[in-house]
Amino acid sequence: xxxxxxxxxxxxxxxxxxxxxxxxxxxxxxxxxxxxxxxxxxxxxxxxxxxxxxxxxxxxxxxxxxxxxxxxxxxxxxxxxxxxxxxxxxxxxxxxxxxxxxxxxxxxxxxxxxxxxxxxxxxxxxxxxxxxxxxxxxxxxxxxxxxxxxxxxxxxxxxxxxxxxxxxxxxxxxxxxxxxxxxxxxxxxxxxxxxxxxxxxxxxxxxxxxxxxxxxxxxxxxxxxxxxxxxxxxxxxxxxxxxxxxxxxxxxxxxxxxxxxxxxxxxxxxxxxxxxxxxxxxxxxxxxxxx
Amino acid sequence: xxxxxxxxxxxxxxxxxxxxxxxxxxxxxxxxxxxxxxxxxxxxxxxxxxxxxxxxxxxxxxxxxxxxxxxxxxxxxxxxxxxxxxxxxxxxxxxxxxxxxxxxxxxxxxxxxxxxxxxxxxxxxxxxxxxxxxxxxxxxxxxxxxxxxxxxxxxxxxxxxxxxxxxxxxxxxxxxxxxxxxxxxxxxxxxxxxxxxxxxxxxxxxxxxxxxxxxxxxxxxxxxxxxxxxxxxxxxxxxxxxxxxxxxxxxxxxxxxxxxxxxxxxxxxxxxxxxxxxxxxxxxxxxxxxxxxxxxxxxxxxxxxxxxxxxxxxxxxxxxxxxxxxxxxxxxxxxxxxxxxxxxxxxxxxxxxxxxxxxxxxxxxxxxxxxxxxxxxxxxxxxxxxxxxxxxxxxxxxxxxxxxxxxxxxxxxxxxxxxxxxxxxxxxxxxxxxxxxxxxxxxxxxxxxxxxxxxxxxxxxxxxxxxxxxxxxxxxxxxxxxxxx
Numbered sequence: 004x005x006x007x008x009x010x011x012x013x014x015x016x017x018x019x020x021x022x023x024x025x026x027x028x029x030x031x032x033x034x035x036x037x038x039x040x041x042x043x044x045x046x047x048x049x050x051x052x053x054x055x056x057x058x059x060x061x062x063x064x065x066x067x068x069x070x071x072x073x074x075x076x077x078x079x080x081x082x083x084x085x086x087x088x089x090x091x092x093x094x095x096x097x098x099x100x101x102x103x104x105x106x107x108x109x110x111x112x113x114x115x116x117x118x119x120x121x122x123x124x125x126x127x128x129x130x131x132x133x134x135x136x137x138x139x140x141x142x143x144x145x146x147x148x149x150x151x152x153x154x155x156x157x158x159x160x161x162x163x164x165x166x167x168x169x170x171x172x173x174x175x176x177x178x179x180x181x182x183x184x185x186x187x188x189x190x191x192x193x194x195x196x197x198x199x200x201x202x203x204x205x206x207x208x209x210x211x212x213x214x215x216x217x218x219x220x221x222x223x224x225x226x227x228x229x230x231x232x233x234x235x236x237x238x239x240x241x242x243x244x245x246x247x248x249x250x251x252x253x254x255x256x257x258x259x260x261x262x263x264x265x266x267x268x269x270x271x272x273x274x275x276x277x278x279x280x281x282x283x284x285x286x287x288x289x290x291x292x293x294x
Numbered sequence: 295x296x297x298x299x300x301x302x303x304x305x306x307x308x309x310x311x312x313x314x315x316x317x318x319x320x321x322x323x324x325x326x327x328x329x330x331x332x333x334x335x336x337x338x339x340x341x342x343x344x345x346x347x348x349x350x351x352x353x354x355x356x357x358x359x360x361x362x363x364x365x366x367x368x369x370x371x372x373x374x375x376x377x378x379x380x381x382x383x384x385x386x387x388x389x390x391x392x393x394x395x396x397x398x399x400x401x402x403x404x405x406x407x408x409x410x411x412x413x414x415x416x417x418x419x420x421x422x423x424x425x426x427x428x429x430x431x432x433x434x435x436x437x438x439x440x441x442x443x444x445x446x447x448x449x450x451x452x453x454x455x456x457x458x459x460x461x462x463x464x465x466x467x468x469x470x471x472x473x474x475x476x477x478x479x480x481x482x483x484x485x486x487x488x489x490x491x492x493x494x495x496x497x498x499x500x501x502x503x504x505x506x507x508x509x510x511x512x513x514x515x516x517x518x519x520x521x522x523x524x525x526x527x528x529x530x531x532x533x534x535x536x537x538x539x540x541x542x543x544x545x546x547x548x549x550x551x552x553x554x555x556x557x558x559x560x561x562x563x564x565x566x567x568x569x570x571x572x573x574x575x576x577x578x579x580x581x582x583x584x585x586x587x588x589x590x591x592x593x594x595x596x597x598x599x600x601x602x603x604x605x606x607x608x609x610x611x612x613x614x615x616x617x618x619x620x621x622x623x624x625x626x627x628x629x630x631x632x633x634x635x636x637x638x639x640x641x642x643x644x645x646x647x648x649x650x651x652x653x654x655x656x657x658x659x660x661x662x663x664x665x666x667x668x669x670x671x672x673x674x675x676x677x678x679x680x681x682x683x684x685x686x687x688x689x690x691x692x693x694x695x696x697x698x699x700x701x702x703x704x705x706x707x708x709x710x711x712x713x714x715x716x717x718x719x720x721x722x723x724x725x726x727x728x729x730x731x732x733x734x735x736x737x738x739x740x741x742x743x744x745x746x747x748x749x750x751x752x753x754x755x756x757x758x759x760x761x762x763x764x765x766x767x768x769x770x771x772x773x774x775x776x777x778x779x
Binding site for chain 1: 445734743
């Protein structure tokens with residue numbers, strides 16, 4: 004007798020938990036040969052707001068975690084991804100990729116994890132500065148995470164593009180809410196399962212599926228989101244995003260490069276703030292001290 | 295503590311006025327466009343006054359869109375011509391030359407800054423003018439070293455920078471804007487504030503003397519509409535603005551549909567936090583410097599004071615005693631601590647907030663001081679018993695007005711200090727390093743002063759978190775705002 008296959012219910016990922024959308028809505032994207040991919044959650048404004056609450060409450064613990072530890076966790080994401088690469092490749096093919104393209108994308112995604120894992124405890128050393136001020140002060144500038152980041156993953160690249168968008172923000176200690184590719188959402192949902200088993204604290208990355216046009220205004224307008232990251236918006240969407248960002252002067256980061264392919268510390272810096280600290284130095288030792 | 299705060303004033307300071315006549319101020323100034331002094335297309339001029347006596351100092355051109363267009367065209371031509379083709383090293387040498395010329399004429403610049411803006415001559419002389427010159431000198435050296443500033447990138451200039459600056463540090467803000475723009479190979483159209491245009495126009499004289507190619511720096515004077523014309527000009531590649539958060543938001547919105555790069559350095563409502571183990575005498579000096587420096591016309595002013603309850607009485611007693619000794623008056627007098635309020639309009643804004651503070655139930659203290667009969671003046675003011683929701687604790691006043699609140703624990707101080715849409719700066723006074731760094735790390739602010747306040751340096755990046763704007767000015771990090779990386 005043939006065995007009946009168990010079909011997967013695709014969920015979203017908020018605060019380390021896997022709910023369906025609170026709205027009860029779904030959409031059915033088409034995969035290879037017009038085959039329906041499943042009843043995918045069409046996340047609502049309320050889902051997004053819940054995800055921001057989760058991201059905000061996860062931020063403190065993640066931002067203050069040792070950079071070395073963040074590095075280990077990003078590496079662990081790569082490990083988990085490697086172990087499930089077959090599943091990702093199958094899903095990519097379901098979404099329409101060729102077998103070789105699917106293999107390539109998953110390998111690139113894993114390598115991105117390892118690449119950004121390495122930056123976690125290095126970008127600060129490369130880009131911070133001790134500033135030689137003219138007065139008797141110790142003065143230094145360091146990078147701090149901007150806070151909660153709302154991100155839109157690229158439409159075309161389901162897993163590498165999503166990771167290329169998310170990894171630079173969390174490598175730098177931010178938490179984020181990311182909207183997955185609308186037409187290719189399967190890998191994002193599976194990626195949530197990878198993240199949940201990678202020692203990444205719940206809420207640091209929150210993954211939503213749904214309609215970009217619908218959620219974009221809420222992502223830009225939310226007063227507790229500090230930055231917005233995307234790479235493949237239309238010119239009109241970019242203009243609207245910048246205009247609407249003034250509610251709380253959100254930092255709008257529109258990458259010109261394909262996040263699936265870009266390997267660079269500069270995307271990390273894009274969601275950082277520079278903090279400069281001053282402290283006096285006493286000069287009470289006659290004759291300039293040890294010299 | 296003794297009952298009386300009074301310090302016997304048997305030996306008052308004799309007046310020590312700086313000589314106003316050293317400053318050469320013309321009766322009228324045109325725009326500086328394409329290396330030439332150019333009359334405004336409208337033929338209109340407006341007067342600039344001395345806020346210490348409200349007498350007219352000079353009149354300056356009222357710029358309109360046509361003037362701005364001429365300036366942008368000149369800047370574009372220079373960018374595509376002389377300046378763009380020049381080697382980075384030669385470019386740097388011009389910027390060095392501007393720094394030197396400014397140092398040579400420092401005294402004249404300080405006097406004009408004080409005449410036009412009302413700030414004390416001590417501050418113009420010791421802070422504004424030397425720092426402005428230092429910004430040119432510091433940035434000049436970067437011109438031929440940019441490849442070292444941004445690893446694995448070949449930085450390129452953006453093109454024409456449109457820059458709009460405020461009235462609180464007229465020359466210094468011009469330097470903060472122009473120096474990095476030139477060092478990175480951009481050309482400039484600068485619009486100084488309407489109440490304080492003179493030192494920027496004197497800077498144009500220096501630029502003329504330096505032999506800088508025509509059109510590299512253009513200065514167009516006017517009010518808000520002139521600034522809007524600079525910001526909105528389609529051939530401007532980069533917008534740099536320092537001013538209020540409200541205007542900064544309008545600018546971000548108006549350029550949203552363009553590819554213009556933007557940096558905004560906006561308002562603040564900084565927390566200055568005094569812990570119980572702080573060196574109180576030093577902290578009191580820091581409070582005074584934090585809020586009364588430049589009449590409180592400082593975006594990073596320490597306008598919210600948080601004092602740990604256990605030392606509240608001592609801090610307030612010492613602060614009030616110190617405030618009694620502050621000298622308010624003639625900005626040209628070298629003894630003056632607090633000069634004139636920059637304009638009548640700003641004085642009205644401050645007075646409105648004083649009223650709001652009293653209405654909201656706070657207790658107001660002002661030391662007795664003899665204010666001059668004419669001009670715009672506001673004595674140093676401190677409010678105690680201030681609620682977190684009070685307007686004087688929430689809104690940027692931009693005047694010599696301090697709102698004091700108390701706290702018991704460090705987490706409470708952090709919570710209250712960060713409870714504002716602003717995030718420009720903060721101060722912490724504490725004798726214990728571990729606690730100090732806990733606070734400096736937890737405060738949402740771009741600049742944090744530990745056991746000091748209101749320190750500035752060309753090598754030190756300045757700029758805010760949250761609604762205090764984005765981008766940095768100064769230091770290596772300030773260069774990025776003018777470069778395509």
